[in-house]
Amino acid sequence: MGRRNYKAGVKGPSSALTEFLKQEGITDRFRNRREIERNGGNQSQTSDQENSPPPPNQFQTLDQQQPEKDDDDDDVSLDIIRSSPTPKEESDDEEIKLMRKAAKRKLKARRGGTTRKNPDSSDDDSHNDLDGNYSSDEDDLGNANLKKFGELDQCIDCGKSIQLTVYSRFIKEKVGYLCDECNQILKNREKQAKQNQLNARKKRKRTAQALLNKTTIKLPKLQDVCIKKITSNITDVDALGDIGQLNLDKISMILSKNRSLNDQTMTLFLSPELKSLSFWDCSDVDSDSLNKIAAFCPNLKSLTLFMCGQLHNDNLQYFATNLKNLKEFRLNGPFLISAKMWIEYFNIIKDQLNKFELRNTHRFTKDSLTALLENCGKKLTSLKLSRLDGLVDQDVYNEVPEKISSNSLTHLEISYPPREECVTDDTLIKILEKCGESLISLNVDGCIGLTDKFLIEGVCKYCINLQHLSMRQLDQVTNEGFSQAFDAYSKINAGGLIEVDLTKCDDIGDEAIYSLLNHSSHTLVELSINSLYRITKDFLSQIFIEDHTQFKKQLKARVEKEKESRSQSQPQQEGEDEEEEEAKDVLHYYHYINLPLLTYLDAGFVRAVTNYGSLWR
Incomplete structure (x- = not known):
């Protein structure tokens, strides 16, 4: 009896x-509680339901349903079995079913993929039948004999013996x-397939957008496709033989753009x-x-080396003694060449150079420039x-007109x-x-000391064949002076x-650009008016609208009418301030300007343009 009372308070596992x-x-x-909330019950009903005891016969343990067993049966695990389902249990929501399914799979994983059978516990199939969404892996795979984690198996592709882990791919x-x-190979294939699908989708989207x-x-040329392919396999370019100098130049530019030009690849272009x-x-390149x-190209006539920070004095001296036919020499960034070496180089080559370009170095001094002009000045056709930063003297460029030949330079920077x-x-x-x-x-970019004088008394007086003019950041050139000059x-x-x-010529406005376009509209190909904030919206709208339109006709009549009314009713104003104030309120009329050859217009940061910073090509 004591034993019965002792076991009465014990609950099985x-x-x-x-x-x-x-x-x-x-x-x-x-x-x-979920059922009451679903049926719209109030909080009081919910609290009463929570405080009420659970319904009987919902779950029953084996020690309550079956007779007592001997002590030898105490070690046997007791499972909770479920009684016959009630209508309320059949209406369980999907959330509980999914959680029950997850618990089943978790239990199965703990047991190594198989469910232990207990004579005192109910069969798993009886529980699985309660969940309509549950399906075991064995059923999906046709009852295949799958091995457990930790066992040895063979790779399904290569046949290699492997030990199964949780990371093994099935x-x-x-x-x-x-x-x-094999798993890594399959991953790479899947990744490449996804990338191909993405590229194809983007291509179809671009095609559809182009149709709309x-x-x-424009499809790339076969030549350009081949050049890109050669660039990606530049180390094997010798196997192709002669591919032409023009194509070699393109390949060299691509390598320079990709920062792939080094000691090994540069030798492929030497002959x-x-x-x-x-x-x-x-x-x-060292x-x-x-x-x-x-050493390899002694017959060079033109040599261009940009970003040549590793060019030393010895290299320049070697060029002077071995490149006897060099006529054009362009360097950018040779900051290791000393001023003394520049003088020695020009004294060695004498009048050999016709074109010389030098950028970004602080060791090219006034004496170096003098040596250049004395030895090569008479034959120079291009000087840039x-x-x-070494040319700091005020009269440093005064020697240029004295040492160069008359009407010999075609390019000056x-x-x-x-x-x-x-x-x-x-x-x-x-000059x-x-x-x-x-x-x-x-x-003359960045020469901020220049004013209207160099345009009126210099460019407009002597440069009769000028085709390219660049004058960035000349903030002392005025709108009136530029207009008068052109x-x-x-x-x-x-x-x-x-x-x-004309980038960042801050004082240039409508009148200056109008004079420029009236002079060069039929030949202008590239124009930059970047950051010219004085250009107005009325000016741009008028020069791009033809004169025969109704808008231009009405505007012209309005301007003429206002001009007549001002001349009749308003007295003559005196003083420059009053004239400037009156000019601001005057409505101007601009004729339509045709730009048949214009292919590049930089109107970035122009306030009158709606799309700031945009480039039209």
């Missing part, structure tokens, strides 16, 4: 499913596992019969490799000097001097007086300009 539901709080009270179609190598916008899609060589990024240029007083109106006018008649291109420029230069860059 719970199954994993029951323990999981208890931990998640899924009890009879939980289901009853292929349902082949009913087997993959080894790590009625635009044409004894080479006449012209251009390397646009030599940052990864000094010894630069000497190979003169930019960002040379003096840009971004270190000081404002280095390049003045008088200095530039003297243009000496070579302006033959000048085709003029670049109104007079049409008398000596009827051909017109092809390229004009």
Whole structure:
């Protein structure tokens, strides 16, 4: 009797499913509360339902239903069995079913993929039948004999013996596992397939967009495709043999753009019969490799080396003694070349150079420039000097008109001097007086000391054949002075300009641009009016609208009417301030300007343009 009383308070061990539901709080009270909330019950009913005891016969343990057993049966695990389902249990929501299914699978994983059978517990199939969404892996795979984790198996692809782990990938179609190598190969294939699908989707989208916008899609040339392929396999380019100098130049530019030009790849472009060589990024080419240029290409006539920070004095001296036919020399960033070496180099080559370009170095001094002009000045046809911080003297460029030949220069660039007083109106006018008649291109970017004087007394007086004009950041050039200069420029230069860059010329406005377009509208190909905030919306709208439209006719009549009324009713105003104030309120009329050859217009940061910073091509 004592034994019976002792066991009356003992509860048998719970199954994993029951323990999981208890931990998640899924009890009879939980289901009853959900049922009441679903039926719209109030809080009082819910609290009463929570405080009420659970309904009887919902779950019964074996020690309550079956007779007592002997002590030998105490070690036998007792599972909770479920009685026949009630209508309320049949209406359980999908959330509880899914959680029951997860608990089943978790229990199965703990037992190594198989469910232990207990004679005192009910069969798993009876529980699975209660869940319509449950399906075992064995049923899905046709009752295949799958091995457990930790056992040895063979790869379904290569047949390699592997030990199964939780990370082993199972292929349902082949009913087997993959080894790590085959799994990685399959992952790469899937990744590539997804990428191909994404690229194809993007291509279809671009094609559809082009059809909607009625635009044409330009396919790349076969030559360009081959060049890109060669670039990606540049180390094997020797196997192709002769691919042409023009294509080699394109490949060199692509390599420079991708920062792939180095000591190994640069030797692929060197040959004894080479006449012209251009390397646009030599940052990864050392000094010894630069000497190979003169050793392998002694017949060079044109050499361009940009970003050549590793060019030393020894290299320049080696070029002077071995490149006897060099006529064009362009360097960007040779900051290791000393001023003494520059003088020695020009003394060695004498009058050998016809074109010289130098940028971004602080060791090219006034003495170096003097040596250049004394030895090569008479034969120079192109001289470009930019960002040379060593030329700091005020009269540093005064020797240029004295040492160059008359009307020999065709391209002149003096840009971004270190000081404002280095390049003045008088200095530039003297240079243009000496070579302006033959000048085709003029670049004075960053020469902030220049004013309207160099335009009126220099460019518009001597540069009769000028085609390219660049004058960035000349903030002292005024709107009235520029307009006056180009109104007079049409008398000596009827051909017109092809390229004009007026970026950040802050004082230039409508009148200046109108005079420029009236002079060069029929020849202008590229125009930059970036950051010219004084250009108005009325000006741009008028020059792009034809004169025969109703808007332009009404505008013209309105302007003429206002002009007549002002001349009749308003007295003559005196003083410059009053005239400027009146000019601001006057409505101007601008004729339509046709730009048949214009292909590039930079109107970025122009307030009158709606799309700020945009480029139209």
